[in-house]
Amino acid sequence: MGYILVTGSSRGIGRAALALLAQRGARVIGHGSRPQPQDASGLAFIAADLADPLSVDRLWHAALEIAGGKIDAVVNNAGRFEANRLERSDIEWLDAWEDTLRVNLTAAAQLSRLAVLHWQAEGCGGRLVHVASRAAYRGDSPAHWHYAAAKGGMVAMHKTIARAYAGQGILSFAIAPGFTDTSMAGDYLASRGGPGLLADIPLGRVASPEEIARIIAFCALDAPESMTGAVIDANGASFVR
Numbered sequence: 224m225g226y227i228l229v230t231g232s233s234r235g236i237g238r239a240a241l242a243l244l245a246q247r248g249a250r251v252i253g254h255g256s257r258p259q260p261q262d263a264s265g266l267a268f269i270a271a272d273l274a275d276p277l278s279v280d281r282l283w284h285a286a287l288e289i290a291g292g293k294i295d296a297v298v299n300n301a302g303r304f305e306a307n308r309l310e311r312s313d314i315e316w317l318d319a320w321e322d323t324l325r326v327n328l329t330a331a332a333q334l335s336r337l338a339v340l341h342w343q344a345e346g347c348g349g350r351l352v353h354v355a356s357r358a359a360y361r362g363d364s365p366a367h368w369h370y371a372a373a374k375g376g377m378v379a380m381h382k383t384i385a386r387a388y389a390g391q392g393i394l395s396f397a398i399a400p401g402f403t404d405t406s407m408a409g410d411y412l413a414s415r416g417g418p419g420l421l422a423d424i425p426l427g428r429v430a431s432p433e434e435i436a437r438i439i440a441f442c443a444l445d446a447p448e449s450m451t452g453a454v455i456d457a458n459g460a461s462f463v464r
């Protein structure tokens with residue numbers, strides 16, 4: 224089994240996906256914004272702050288070096304979720320918009336482009352897995368226009384890639400999780416009134432990172448080729464479409 228790069232795998236959903244993929248026998252390369260203390264897993268890890276436009280190229284080439292020149296799948300999972308209230312100053316609001324679009328969408332686009340060019344140069348197929356959000360379809364809170372816009376953009380980019388390169392064996396899958404039990408959701412749930420929000424989720428609970436990791440592993444390893452272009456919801460039926 225080949226190498227899989229998982230962005231934003233220092234914690235949360237990405238960390239669970241990295242562990243599951245490694246357990247499934249994939250050779251995984253982890254990533255986060257800053258260096259991590261060496262953990263017992265011994266898994267490869269690259270630090271690259273995606274807020275820096277030049278970092279994506281460095282991340283990709285560092286991953287290629289670890290992988291000996293061939294990467295089989297990329298999971299675009301890294302993301303930020305920070306409130307951006309309309310009442311902020313113009314420049315603060317714009318800065319926050321740009322930062323979120325850069326990390327959640329532009330960096331994923333840069334990495335997807337490098338991966339597609341790599342697979343085309345190698346004359347082989349590959350898989351992209353994009354961790355988007357329910358917000359892509361449903362929208363988000365008034366302080367999260369940027370987050371919803373970035374995730375909607377990610378879904379549109381994913382569909383474009385899937386349609387453009389399926390004939391070359393380059394497949395693209397997207398996942399749209401609802402609330403998932405990570406620090407990201409914890410902050411949000413607390414800011415939106417806490418457990419009361421669970422009333423909107425027929426399943427009665429948020430997803431676990433391990434559940435989303437199972438979907439990521441399915442897309443990266445198992446999903447049939449004909450599934451390319453699909454967006455898989457995972458939201459406890461809180462938003463059905």
Ligand SMILES: NC(=O)c1ccc[n+]([C@@H]2O[C@H](COP(=O)([O-])OP(=O)(O)OC[C@H]3O[C@@H](n4cnc5c(N)ncnc54)[C@H](OP(=O)(O)O)[C@@H]3O)[C@@H](O)[C@H]2O)c1
Pocket residue numbers: 230231232233234235236237254255256257271272273274299300301302303304326354355356357399400401402403404405406407408
């Ligand atoms: N949790 C939810 O409810 C939920 C719902 C729908 C979609 N999602 C999506 O699922 C993905 C993972 O979310 P999560 O809940 O697991 O989040 P999380 O626990 O907050 O982890 C975020 C990950 O992204 C990385 N990251 C953030 N900013 C970065 C930057 N500037 N440069 C490089 N890496 C950066 C973090 O690295 P550091 O540790 O170095 O900061 C971390 O590994 C995100 O794309 C998120 O939008 C989450």
